[in-house]
Amino acid sequence: MRKFVFSALAAASLALLSVGVAGAKHSTVVLNGAGSTFVQPLVSVWTPALGSAFDYTIQYSGVGSGAGIAAITARTVDFGASDAPMSSDQFTACGGCVQIPWALAGTSIPYNIPGLQLAKGQTTFHLSGDVIAKIYMGTITNWNDPAIAALNKGATIPSLTITPVYRTGNSGTTYNFTDFLSSVSSAWKTQIGQGQSVNWPAGTGASGSSGVTGVVKNTPGALCYVDTGYAIANHLTFASIQNAAGNFVSPSIRNVAAAAATVKSVPTGNELHIVNPPKSAPTAYPIATFTYIILPTHSSNAQALRKMVFWALTQGQAKKYTAALWFAPIPKVVLVASEKTLQQVAST
């Protein structure tokens, strides 16, 4: 009996020892990141490629853009990620951080309307910014509302209560979505406004991109706003949104790229807004966003961070990584600005 116990203890300590040895052998660079769930699918596709290219291990946690900014501010991670540009207060708090646009995608509006039949010749369900604003303000409450019918002439839309689903917590996708709604609806702008989290007048909350997607998938009558990749991966159908030119467009790579092409110059600080682009871009998707990686200007992993982000900005934009997730390649003018900003990241 005693012998058995001691041999068990010996085995346990041997196991611990081997853990220590294995740990000591670990020589690859580990980069911890946290933030946006919007960009998480892309990071998860990049991770194995970065592992084989540089022997880097990327550990990324999708905690939401707001929590990501908090994490890099507290320096508990090597990089943060946010779809919302940092405010000047956040920059001050972060104490020597830069934000670099490193990916670009559309925020889709998936819906769950059982029994919806579109008119012959219409391939996608149509919504406008004004209607979406009214749904989220609680003034349009049923899918058979005349305002929705007017956008989808000839469609059979069931009488079904609308459940608008929003993100709880501080979310960059919420920022992007409310940025769009504020730009198309003056009522939204004055009553609710834009931000990483706002006071929602109607609807149900869910946590993270996965959370809202899950609620829409399981709730007849629900709609949400989420990175297109999540809608695709979960087989949800999403609406085509009316842009400033009056066209109904999907968040396809081409349409998101058309919206991004309206960026002619990048301001210092790299804050970019491409929601509701002007009429001159007739195919532009109106709810697209650049998503940012937030790096400290001084880091013990500076070299690895620079290499990783440079890779993401160049090879990482290749179709084999981005196409299936509906991420669009970032335009050249932004790429140049990003690479320039990247040079500010120095070793400690």
Add this chain to the structure above:
Amino acid sequence: MSAPPISLKATGRSRRRLFADRAAVGGAILAALIAVGMLAILVGSVLARAFHSLTWDFFTKGPAVFGQTGGGIAPALVGTLLLVLIAAAMAVPVGVLIAIFVSEFANRKVSAQIRLWLDVLNGFPSIVIGIFVFALIVKTKFLGIGHHQSVYAGSFALAIIMLPLVSRTTMEVLSLVPRELREASYALGVSKWRTVLSVVLPTSIGGIVTGTTLAVARAAGETAPLLFTCSIAGQLINWDPSISVASIPVTIFTYSESPDTALNGQAWAAAFVLIAFVLLTSMFARIMLERSRRKLGRV
């Protein structure tokens, strides 16, 4: 002429007592059945939902890249193993030393105080322990480790949870060690510390292992302390304790929120693995305790 037969049938007050007795026994049996039934339903329903996901890949592979199917929880299995092993390495020596101090060296007043504080620690909300460890060694640098999430931080939080369990169980067994054994040792001129080391501890080793096992089972299932200390994870198996790893409870937490039904299935499967682990370790602990009791009874 014979006396009328005495009826053995209860009447009046005794009849009422009989009913009360039967009702009480029946209620107790029912309550026991509910407890056992709950466990059976719990294990059964988890297994039913987990069954489809319990494949070879589930145990050997890392999570699938976003949008792809398949994948497994191998990094989480390794992560939880690492977390509880290191947590046990931290908690067991300290816990056993506390128990030895309380039951062998401390006076009654001090030992009562320590017991009380251990019980308070045992009932402490685990999320608070998580935040405490976050503030102590994740947010700030501490003894050269930290400033980011790591296995060390997660294990430290789990060790705080394990500590009262280990030391309370150890105290129990130490108090079971017969006085005569110690006296025999003293009679031979053996010093006190030597008695503790060579007589008391070896006699109660079974109980100490039991406490450790139960504490490990408890720690393996804790989620809240890990959320702040060890929840950023990559997609590969990692053995390096200086960085953060995936773990079974955190995996269950994130997968259960996923819109992907395959991941929901994996969450159930991970839950089943955790339950199986807890059941097996508890059974092992029970057997160990039984053995050490029998041995102490023989003395």
